[in-house]
Amino acid sequence: MKYLVTGAAGFIGSHLCTELLKQGNQVWGLDDLSSGKLENIEHLKGNPNFEFVISCISNEAILQELIKKVDVIYHLAAIVGVKRYVEDPVKVIDVNLCYTSRLLELAWKHDKKVVLASTSEVYGKSDKVPFKEEDNRIYGSSTIDRWCYAISKTADEHLCFGYAKKGMPVVILRFFNAYGPRTNSWAYGGVVTRFINQALKGEPLTVHGNGTQTRCFTYIDDIIKGTIEAGRVREAEGKIFNLGNRNEISILDLANKILEISGKNGSIVFQCYEEFYGSSYEDIPRRSPDITAAEKILGYCPTISLEDGLKKTIEWYSKKL
Numbered sequence: 001m002k003y004l005v006t007g008a009a010g011f012i013g014s015h016l017c018t019e020l021l022k023q024g025n026q027v028w029g030l031d032d033l034s035s036g037k038l039e040n041i042e043h044l045k046g047n048p049n050f051e052f053v054i055s056c057i058s059n060e061a062i063l064q065e066l067i068k069k070v071d072v073i074y075h076l077a078a079i080v081g082v083k084r085y086v087e088d089p090v091k092v093i094d095v096n097l098c099y100t101s102r103l104l105e106l107a108w109k110h111d112k113k114v115v116l117a118s119t120s121e122v123y124g125k126s127d128k129v130p131f132k133e134e135d136n137r138i139y140g141s142s143t144i145d146r147w148c149y150a151i152s153k154t155a156d157e158h159l160c161f162g163y164a165k166k167g168m169p170v171v172i173l174r175f176f177n178a179y180g181p182r183t184n185s186w187a188y189g190g191v192v193t194r195f196i197n198q199a200l201k202g203e204p205l206t207v208h209g210n211g212t213q214t215r216c217f218t219y220i221d222d223i224i225k226g227t228i229e230a231g232r233v234r235e236a237e238g239k240i241f242n243l244g245n246r247n248e249i250s251i252l253d254l255a256n257k258i259l260e261i262s263g264k265n266g267s268i269v270f271q272c273y274e275e276f277y278g279s280s281y282e283d284i285p286r287r288s289p290d291i292t293a294a295e296k297i298l299g300y301c302p303t304i305s306l307e308d309g310l311k312k313t314i315e316w317y318s319k320k321l
């Protein structure tokens with residue numbers, strides 16, 4: 001099969017390209033390197049089945065040429081990370097919504113399947129955990145910048161369903177806090193990276209807020225398995241899937257676990273959100289996915305425990321120091 005991966009030099013994109021190539025596919029990667037890094041795909045250099053193009057997804061001529069070549073588009077390119085949403089909401093709406101809208105239109109025009117990377121953020125501040133795909137979404141005021149990301153991805157989902165009505169095969173994946181080697185420190189699983197780096201350097205681990213907020217961290221290999229199935233399974237078309245892990249952990253417990261696994265005796269310090277994200281911030285106290293739909297239709301089954309995933313990630317970052 002032939003695939004286009006937008007955001008190929010990013011965290012999830014680079015792992016996805018690697019696995020698609022390992023399975024014998026032909027892959028085109030597109031990235032503007034705004035947050036992605038060439039070193040993330042360095043190991044794919046020289047692979048005859050991989051071609052990498054540095055470009056913004058807004059360059060329609062390039063995008064269209066790539067879309068024409070492939071069977072399936074994995075659309076991962078996006079502005080990611082809370083700090084980045086609160087700094088530049090205009091950029092978030094441009095990339096995550098306006099350019100994405102054009103990409104979907106081109107995919108429809110050329111009759112291609114799209115797998116869209118959406119997010120657990122679309123549930124907003126709903127307290128009905130675990131989140132099910134058809135649950136209501138609850139957002140804060142538009143004066144609070146952090147909601148621009150959830151709104152942009154929600155609008156993308158509506159666009160996908162709109163094109164699905166016209167006959168385009170689309171699958172929407174809502175990722176929940178993926179982590180592993182190459183995670184960006186500002187992104188979803190970024191707290192794992194930040195804690196690991198702080199622990200390895202012997203610095204105090206900085207917990208934002210009081211640390212009781214929970215997340216379900218999912219090791220990247222599990223996320224990639226589900227993502228690849230979403231591109232393959234016909235029954236998945238026209239549907240949304242949560243891709244995550246049921247094991248919920250508080251951020252404070254995560255910090256302690258990382259100290260324990262890394263064998264470091266570091267301390268933990270608390271930092272208020274405003275200090276880090278500015279006053280325009282609202283945190284989500286609990287975030288946990290219902291993954292029944294992905295289990296049934298994609299055969300998704302996260303197998304890597306947090307302990308094993310953290311060990312692998314710590315080992316990878318230790319080599320980088």
Ligand SMILES: NC(=O)c1ccc[n+]([C@@H]2O[C@H](COP(=O)([O-])OP(=O)(O)OC[C@H]3O[C@@H](n4cnc5c(N)ncnc54)[C@H](O)[C@@H]3O)[C@@H](O)[C@H]2O)c1
Nearest residue numbers: 007010011012032034035036056057077078175177178188
């Ligand atoms: N990592 C997670 O846990 C998580 C959770 C929920 C949703 N997601 C979604 O998954 C996707 C991938 O996330 P990630 O964690 O790998 O983030 P990432 O920042 O590592 O990857 C995004 C990539 O998109 C590229 N990009 C950004 N704007 C672009 C543009 N205009 N043109 C071309 N490339 C552009 C960046 O350079 C980067 O390489 C995103 O759509 C994100 O919203 C990720």
